[in-house]
Amino acid sequence: MTPRPPHPPVRPGEIPPSVAFLLSQLGYEVSREMGRALQDKVGLELRQFGLLRLLANSDGHSQRELGETLRIPPNRMVALVDDLERKGLIERRTHPDDRRAYAVTLTEKGSATLGRAFEAAFAVEAGTCAPLDGAERTQLLGLLRKLAVARAEHGGSPDIHPGLLEPETESSAD
Secondary structure, three states, X not given: OOOOOOOOOOOOOOOOOOHHHHHHHHHHXXXXXXXXXXXHHHOOOHHHHHHHHHHHHXXXXXXXXXXXXXXXXXXXXXXXXXXXXXXXXXXXXXXXXXXXXXXXXXXXXXHHHHHHHHHHHHHHHHHHOOOOOHHHHHHHXXXXXXXXXHHHOOOOOOOOOXXXXXXXXXXXXX
């Protein structure tokens, strides 16, 4: 087990370094920037991008299974799927193994939209990582992945960002 960082006394004018604070600060800023980029370039909310991203790896799973994976209550999952279905990005089909369930799949338009959404997201990443060289970016990605996997052991998935699936609120849309 890694020892905890020391808790130095806080003196006026001195702020102790904090990984958690910096991750929170950067996460907030990058999330806002990515939300704007996705909305402006593709017309998607972060939560819609999150579900399309999951479907790219889990196409054909039931709506219930997707909701459980994302830890979204069934009524919120229905609303999210309804929104994307209205846009023509996904479709529900009768599940091949359970006629009472729907399998959710990306449409051709959904796949194309997801490709453009990834371009917008990667542009934000490129801007965020501009101060780093290739080796530093690779090292940072590895360290962040290690932290995400460790956090996932306590519930969740390192590949699913729970904040992407939160409903848009006035404060998060600023």
